[in-house]
Amino acid sequence: MSRLFGQELRVINMGLESFALNLERESVPVLQVDxxxxxxxxxxxxxxMQRADIAEANAxxxxxxxxxxxxxxxxxxxxxAIPGMDKxxxxxAGPPIEWKRMCGPMRGxxxxxxxxEKLAATPQEAESLITGGEVKFAPCHHHAAVGPMxxxxxxxxxxxxxENTAFGNRAYAGFNEGLGxxxxxxxxxxxxxxxxxxxxxxxAPLLQAALERHGxxxxxxxxxxxxxxxxxxxxxxxxxxxxxxxxxxxxxxxxPAEREQIARALAFMAGNDHWFLNLSMAASKSVLDAxxxxxxxxxxxxxxxxxxxxxxxxxxxGDAWFVAPANFVEGLYFPGYSAADAAPDLGDSAITETxxxxxxxxxxxPAITLFVGGSPAxxxxxxxxxxxxxxxxxxxxxxxxLDFRGSPLLIDLLKVCKTGIxxxxxxxxxxxxxxxxxxxAGLVHPxxxxxxxxxxxxxxRTGPKGPKPQP
Amino acid sequence: MSRLFGQELRVINMGLESFALNLERESVPVLQVDxxxxxxxxxxxxxxMQRADIAEANAxxxxxxxxxxxxxxxxxxxxxAIPGMDKxxxxxAGPPIEWKRMCGPMRGxxxxxxxxEKLAATPQEAESLITGGEVKFAPCHHHAAVGPMxxxxxxxxxxxxxENTAFGNRAYAGFNEGLGxxxxxxxxxxxxxxxxxxxxxxxAPLLQAALERHGxxxxxxxxxxxxxxxxxxxxxxxxxxxxxxxxxxxxxxxxPAEREQIARALAFMAGNDHWFLNLSMAASKSVLDAxxxxxxxxxxxxxxxxxxxxxxxxxxxGDAWFVAPANFVEGLYFPGYSAADAAPDLGDSAITETxxxxxxxxxxxPAITLFVGGSPAxxxxxxxxxxxxxxxxxxxxxxxxLDFRGSPLLIDLLKVCKTGIxxxxxxxxxxxxxxxxxxxAGLVHPxxxxxxxxxxxxxxRTGPKGPKPQP
Numbered sequence: 001m002s003r004l005f006g007q008e009l010r011v012i013n014m015g016l017e018s019f020a021l022n023l024e025r026e027s028v029p030v031l032q033v034d035x036x037x038x039x040x041x042x043x044x045x046x047x048x049m050q051r052a053d054i055a056e057a058n059a060x061x062x063x064x065x066x067x068x069x070x071x072x073x074x075x076x077x078x079x080x081a082i083p084g085m086d087k088x089x090x091x092x093a094g095p096p097i098e099w100k101r102m103c104g105p106m107r108g109x110x111x112x113x114x115x116x117e118k119l120a121a122t123p124q125e126a127e128s129l130i131t132g133g134e135v136k137f138a139p140c141h142h143h144a145a146v147g148p149m150x151x152x153x154x155x156x157x158x159x160x161x162x163e164n165t166a167f168g169n170r171a172y173a174g175f176n177e178g179l180g181x182x183x184x185x186x187x188x189x190x191x192x193x194x195x196x197x198x199x200x201x202x203x204a205p206l207l208q209a210a211l212e213r214h215g216x217x218x219x220x221x222x223x224x225x226x227x228x229x230x231x232x233x234x235x236x237x238x239x240x241x242x243x244x245x246x247x248x249x250x251x252x253x254x255x256p257a258e259r260e261q262i263a264r265a266l267a268f269m270a271g272n273d274h275w276f277l278n279l280s281m282a283a284s285k286s287v288l289d290a291x292x293x294x295x296x297x298x299x300x301x302x303x304x305x306x307x308x309x310x311x312x313x314x315x316x317x318g319d320a321w322f323v324a325p326a327n328f329v330e331g332l333y334f335p336g337y338s339a340a341d342a343a344p345d346l347g348d349s350a351i352t353e354t355x356x357x358x359x360x361x362x363x364x365x366p367a368i369t370l371f372v373g374g375s376p377a378x379x380x381x382x383x384x385x386x387x388x389x390x391x392x393x394x395x396x397x398x399x400x401x402l403d404f405r406g407s408p409l410l411i412d413l414l415k416v417c418k419t420g421i422x423x424x425x426x427x428x429x430x431x432x433x434x435x436x437x438x439x440x441a442g443l444v445h446p447x448x449x450x451x452x453x454x455x456x457x458x459x460x461r462t463g464p465k466g467p468k469p470q471p
Numbered sequence: 472m473s474r475l476f477g478q479e480l481r482v483i484n485m486g487l488e489s490f491a492l493n494l495e496r497e498s499v500p501v502l503q504v505d506x507x508x509x510x511x512x513x514x515x516x517x518x519x520m521q522r523a524d525i526a527e528a529n530a531x532x533x534x535x536x537x538x539x540x541x542x543x544x545x546x547x548x549x550x551x552a553i554p555g556m557d558k559x560x561x562x563x564a565g566p567p568i569e570w571k572r573m574c575g576p577m578r579g580x581x582x583x584x585x586x587x588e589k590l591a592a593t594p595q596e597a598e599s600l601i602t603g604g605e606v607k608f609a610p611c612h613h614h615a616a617v618g619p620m621x622x623x624x625x626x627x628x629x630x631x632x633x634e635n636t637a638f639g640n641r642a643y644a645g646f647n648e649g650l651g652x653x654x655x656x657x658x659x660x661x662x663x664x665x666x667x668x669x670x671x672x673x674x675a676p677l678l679q680a681a682l683e684r685h686g687x688x689x690x691x692x693x694x695x696x697x698x699x700x701x702x703x704x705x706x707x708x709x710x711x712x713x714x715x716x717x718x719x720x721x722x723x724x725x726x727p728a729e730r731e732q733i734a735r736a737l738a739f740m741a742g743n744d745h746w747f748l749n750l751s752m753a754a755s756k757s758v759l760d761a762x763x764x765x766x767x768x769x770x771x772x773x774x775x776x777x778x779x780x781x782x783x784x785x786x787x788x789g790d791a792w793f794v795a796p797a798n799f800v801e802g803l804y805f806p807g808y809s810a811a812d813a814a815p816d817l818g819d820s821a822i823t824e825t826x827x828x829x830x831x832x833x834x835x836x837p838a839i840t841l842f843v844g845g846s847p848a849x850x851x852x853x854x855x856x857x858x859x860x861x862x863x864x865x866x867x868x869x870x871x872x873l874d875f876r877g878s879p880l881l882i883d884l885l886k887v888c889k890t891g892i893x894x895x896x897x898x899x900x901x902x903x904x905x906x907x908x909x910x911x912a913g914l915v916h917p918x919x920x921x922x923x924x925x926x927x928x929x930x931x932r933t934g935p936k937g938p939k940p941q942p
Contacts, residue, residue: 228838229710230700230871239700242713249720250738259725267721366871367699376871400701400837400847401872 036420039448040455048298049414054316054462057296061315062392062410064294065355068287069166072217072279075208077200079155082143082172086155087117091140093151093348094306095321099130099137103307103343105186108434109150110135112188116196117154123188141304141313144289145172146281146348149184149430149438150307157196158204160279162219164286171286173279175199178272184347185430185437206265210251217247219283223357224396226276227407232365233280234349234358235372235426235441240276245269281348284355291315291410296462299391300411303354303423303446307346307430312450314413317457324449329429331442332373343432345444350425356394356409359424359443360386364399364407372426372441382424382443383408389415389423413458416451507891510919511926519769520885525787525933528767532786533863533881535765536826539758540637543688543750546679548671550626553614553643557626558588562611564622564819565777566792570601570608574778574814576657579905580621581606583659587667588625594659612775612784615760616643617752617819620655620901620909621778628667629675631750633690635757642757644750646670649743655818656901656908677736681722688718690754694828695867697747698878703836704751705820705829706843706897706912711747716740752819755826762786762881767933770862771882774825774894774917778817778901783921785884788928795920800900802913803844814903816915821896827865827880830895830914831857835870835878843897843912853895853914854879860886860894884929887922 011030013020020032038045048054078085085091090113092106099107111126114135120126129135140147147153159172177195181187211217222243223231229239245266252262269275292301294315302313302321311321326344333339352358362368363383366376374382380401386408387393393406411423422445429440482501484491491503509516519525549556556562561584563577570578582597585606591597600606611618618624630643648666652658682688693714694702700710716737723733740746763772765786773784773792782792797815804810823829833839834854837847845853851872857879858864864877882894893916900911 225709228701238696239710239713242710242717245720246713246716246741249716249724250734250741253720253724253737254730254734263721263725266724270717270721376874403847 038418039420039451040417042455042459044459045414045417048459048462049418053296054298054414057294057316058299058391058410058412061291061294061297061299061301064167064291065287065410066392066395067166068164068220068290070162070171070219070283070286071165072211072219073161073163073170074211075158075204076161077155077204078145078153078157078159078172078174081159081161082145082153084143086136088119088134089136089138089155090114091138091143091145091147091151091153092306093140093147093149093346094304095309095311095323096139097137097306097308101308103346104433105343105346105430105436106150106152106307108186108188109152109183111434112183112192113152113154115188116193117156139304139306140348141302143172144170144285146285146351147174147184148176148277148281148349149347149428150186151348152183156200158200160282162279162282162286164290167290169286169289171282171289173282173285175203176272176275176278178268179274179438181437185428186434187437188435202261203265203268206252206255206257206261207248209255209257210248213251213254214248219279220396222247223280223283224398227361227364227397228400230365230367232358232361232368232426234277234352235428236273236365236368237276237280238273240280241269241273244276244279277349280357281351284351284357288351288355293318298413298458300354300413303350303425304348305345305350307343310345310446310450312446312454314454314458317454317461320457322450322454322457324447324453327444327447329427329440329442329444330373331429331440332371333429333440334438337431337439341431341439343430345425345427346430347427349427353423353425354411356390356397356407359426360390360409361397361399361407362424362426363401366401368426372443374443385421386424388419389421413451413454417455422446422448509889510891510922511888513926513930515930516885516888519930519933520889525767525769525885528765528787529770529862529881529883532762532765532768532770532772535638535762536758536881537863537866538637539635539691539761541633541642541690541754541757542636543682543690544632544634544641545682546629546675547632548626548675549616549624549628549630549643549645552630552632553616553624555614557607559590559605560607560609560626561585562609562614562616562618562622562624563777564611564618564620564817565775566780566782566794567610568608568777568779572779574817575904576814576817576901576907577621577623577778579657579659580623580654582905583654583663584623584625586659587664588627610775610777611819612773614643615641615756617756617822618645618655619647619748619752619820620818620899621657622819623654627671629671631753633750633753633757635761638761640757640760642753642760644753644756646674647743647746647749649739650745650909652908656899657905658908659906673732674736674739677723677726677728677732678719680726680728681719684722684725685719690750691867693718694751694754695869698832698835698868699871701836701838703829703832703839703897704747705823706899707744707836707839708747708751709744711751712740712744715747715750748820751828752822755822755828759822759826764789769884769929771825771884774821774896775819776816776821778814781816781917781921783917783925785925785929788925788932791928793921793925793928795918795924798915798918800898800911800913800915801844802900802911803842804900804911805909808902808910812902812910814901816896816898817901818898820898824894824896825882827861827868827878830897831861831880832868832870832878833895833897834872837872839897843914845914856892857895859890860892884922884925888926893917893919
């Protein structure tokens, strides 16, 4: 023992960095190994990771996602386009949830939705409708749809219709309302409802007519370009919005509508750097839906939050949700707000990360750090880390600062369990109370519970009946 | 001696890397120092670099450039707006040059310009006008103007009017014609002339009317945004073009013109990723012109090429040009073309590099390497290298991948002479013959001769009467 301490120390330190820092201060040579304990400590994990049938199922999921072709078909309304929609059904973000467990901003958005549909004249009336059992709720995800933040979609709202032409399935998302007081952040003031009415009555018909003139619009191609232009197409959509507007402006300009209406449509889109977000989400959804239900696959095809729970779905586990309480977002707050005001992580927008965009493509968007915090170097590290828990690299979405490497694609439950590395999501932060709106933006991880629950279900469904975990 | 070779070697190698590589292969520890011989070997160089009055003059140039506010005022015609313009005067890129020394593409563009102005009906007629002495030539730079490639500006052409509102001076540039067969690359076919006529008759009045509705447009702000979106605003202007169109589309849409004309204007700009280049150039020119003629300053305020000569101008040397034969561009050629087909380096567009954009901001535009060659890592190195020969870092133009460091700003003749590092310029490549057009894009340096000539003039004008250079 005295011999050990007598000789010169050369230390390898794993995990907690503070041990290494202390040694460094004493001039002891020390190698810090960035290591996390696995999320699941179960010998069956290694077996499953080596199983050929699981690898094949995952390869099939990868193939389907790489081949996905999200094409914007046009504009419709939720009532007309979304399968199973109904006038008293309200779609919301995240996994299923009852009214009484919903967070403030989701409640606010639902109250606003009921007023928009003229099912209620006041928030009080809307609430009694709900407590009287006259309103049904369902996740957007159960209806081939996605919505950012509260994600509320009601009967009369306009929706983008995106078809994954490689597989024939469609996905839907509403229009983006911009920042400030907006329904998706739980605001339901008259100006919010007014804007939504204008979208339905004026903006949607114009965009539909312009898109008819323009013809199909390849969203995959547009997103790929935007990644070369500093977007990651979740919280930064400035380039994608500009490219979309640039593409559609000539067709809008010739429409036989009042010039002021056309100008208003152009100005609204031009005034909203997040305009493209909902298209990015619908594109991601249409691609991932075609990769769902591949028996045996450990790939995530959904990550979504309702502001109370975070839910994930696996391609190999049918329609089952694996949920756990949603985390709080770490990020930058607008002046006057702090973490104490924040609702937990909220929205379907993590569909972008699930499809290799957003946090996974942050290296493409150094300027996003001004909005969500961190530095360009960190943004690069976030993307790089995600290669350790994904199954593939996108063949179309390429990251310039990583030498045009394809973005990390398709989170593997088993790799997350093995490495303990959680997917990174960048996101907006809503005020916890209904009616306030956005108060910041930042970064968040899904809770460990989602993966632990998914692991149990996956191992039960996919076997093997290997040895039990060590006590 | 034997003692030297007996002991363990630790080598520092300067310059040629192959020596270091050989030692590395023999496992000898070797430190490679990236060093170039100075361009000027003259003891007066160090004296001048330490002179307080020169430092002060350079600080004044830096101050003026940092304060520059290039604001787009509107659209006019060369004849109306450009001081000293005249119907028989043709402005061209680069330093002054006579017809007989002009390169193919510049000659082609001039023939096209004379036909556009209906001074000649055929290229032959145009050429006899010239040889008959009925046409005058002058650099754009002598008339507060800039033009990409051949840079030909004639009487009736529409021009952007940019005012540097901090100093009250104006700069002018024509409209960008797009790629393919265009006047600036020396094409003068009927379709080229037709497009230029359409620009004058239809596009320019629409843009002028839209800009009048829109109000002043801050180009510095727009360029700063584009640098966050993968542009360097010389050979990549995709984001800036999109932002410009997005900004102006609502005002175009409400104009009391035929809808088809408005749509054509929007579609033309949307179809040309280089649309913004001429605005980037006029903005750069307006800022640098306000920094010219600061006695004692060793800062470059002009770099320009006429396809035969490369010329630079120093703030501290009045209007004098320092010229040397233009280099050939190293880059990527379009299919079917090679270096043997290329004209030498051409155009006023190096005004962007002179103002801290283009090659100097390449780190902001990793995707440009697909167009001009190299890798994103090299693009970053190019920008970083330029800090060694510049006087300042831009307070507005920031490079995300360098942690938002300001772009390297204002080339210092003395630093170039001392380090031997040449400014990097990215640029299009024109076919050497008139009438063909663009055949590639790449990277180029000004010839050493420009700096050697400028050095002689600067040392003569600014003193000191120090010791003569060593023989």
